[in-house]
Amino acid sequence: MMSDLLTVRGLTLATPDKVLVEGLSFSIAPGERFGLIGESGSGKSLTSLAVTGLLAPSIRPAGSITLAGKEIIGAPEKRLVRMRGDAVATVFQEPLTALDPLMPLGRQIAGPVRRRLKRKGQEAGRVAVAREVRSLLELVRLPEPERLIRSYPHEVSGGQRQRVAIAMALACQPRLLIADEPTTALDVTTQAEIVRLITSLVEELGIALLFISHDLAVVGQVAESVMVMRDGRMIETGPAEQVLTRPEDSYTRSLVAAARRFDEALEGQP
Numbered sequence: 632m633m634s635d636l637l638t639v640r641g642l643t644l645a646t647p648d649k650v651l652v653e654g655l656s657f658s659i660a661p662g663e664r665f666g667l668i669g670e671s672g673s674g675k676s677l678t679s680l681a682v683t684g685l686l687a688p689s690i691r692p693a694g695s696i697t698l699a700g701k702e703i704i705g706a707p708e709k710r711l712v713r714m715r716g717d718a719v720a721t722v723f724q725e726p727l728t729a730l731d732p733l734m735p736l737g738r739q740i741a742g743p744v745r746r747r748l749k750r751k752g753q754e755a756g757r758v759a760v761a762r763e764v765r766s767l768l769e770l771v772r773l774p775e776p777e778r779l780i781r782s783y784p785h786e787v788s789g790g791q792r793q794r795v796a797i798a799m800a801l802a803c804q805p806r807l808l809i810a811d812e813p814t815t816a817l818d819v820t821t822q823a824e825i826v827r828l829i830t831s832l833v834e835e836l837g838i839a840l841l842f843i844s845h846d847l848a849v850v851g852q853v854a855e856s857v858m859v860m861r862d863g864r865m866i867e868t869g870p871a872e873q874v875l876t877r878p879e880d881s882y883t884r885s886l887v888a889a890a891r892r893f894d895e896a897l898e899g900q901p
């Protein structure tokens with residue numbers, strides 16, 4: 632649809648000797664929360680990298696990806712860089728890889744804040760940037776902002792690091808937030824907190840979300856619509872409530888049954 636924020640049509644990703652993703656089509660409306668589900672190696676991360684124009688040079692994309700009305704496939708690097716600052720930002724599985732180990736967290740958040748203020752022609756001096764950094768820390772519910780600003784990544788917990796990574800992604804004021812397995816590296820309690828935080832933030836800010844996970848239960852908590860992938864292909868797509876409770880495809884049914892058995896085991900039932 633013309634009004635969609637992200638439209639992927641017939642996306643195929645291949646190396647010279649292997650097709651990794653084939654004929655993928657889906658779209659995300661402004662403000663919509665979309666879940667991409669699939670087991671390891673199904674092509675979820677490649678799909679999200681294609682959306683942000685960050686594919687390895689050995690992988691050739693074909694088909695079409697439009698984000699905020701602009702074609703991504705074949706776009707010059709300059710346009711992709713601008714789009715990554717403007718339309719889309721990503722939160723990855725392991726926040727340590729996104730963070731510089733040698734730089735205090737406050738300065739790391741300040742980077743994207745300053746770039747955004749400059750891009751929008753706004754005052755980007757020290758005071759203005761510091762004010763925005765503080766309000767971002769508040770937004771992601773991080774306590775003790777003064778200490779955090781001066782801390783290095785290894786001095787805070789995994790959950791706090793992921794909150795900082797979320798703050799950095801939101802610093803660009805993206806229209807689409809991509810969260811690629813954002814909770815996989817965290818313990819169960821922290822996982823639930825981060826999932827709730829992401830859900831409430833995108834709702835509060837009116838941002839669309841592409842949430843990627845192998846975990847059906849987590850995707851079910853976050854997404855309004857879902858797509859199930861296997862071996863680089865789309866297996867099933869539709870409203871989350873329908874796909875996750877009344878799946879039509881046998882592969883989706885097996886995933887749902889496995890997740891249910893896992894839940895029952897946790898509850899100590901047969």
Ligand SMILES: Nc1ncnc2c1ncn2[C@@H]1O[C@H](COP(=O)(O)OP(=O)(O)OP(=O)(O)O)[C@@H](O)[C@H]1O
Binds near residue numbers: 669672676690845
């Ligand atoms: N640069 C690359 N060159 C060749 N093959 C690749 C490359 N990157 C990924 N692949 C292959 O593409 C397939 C899909 O990878 P992808 O990372 O998208 O899977 P995924 O669904 O995100 O899995 P995971 O949850 O384990 O990250 C895998 O078989 C992977 O080995």
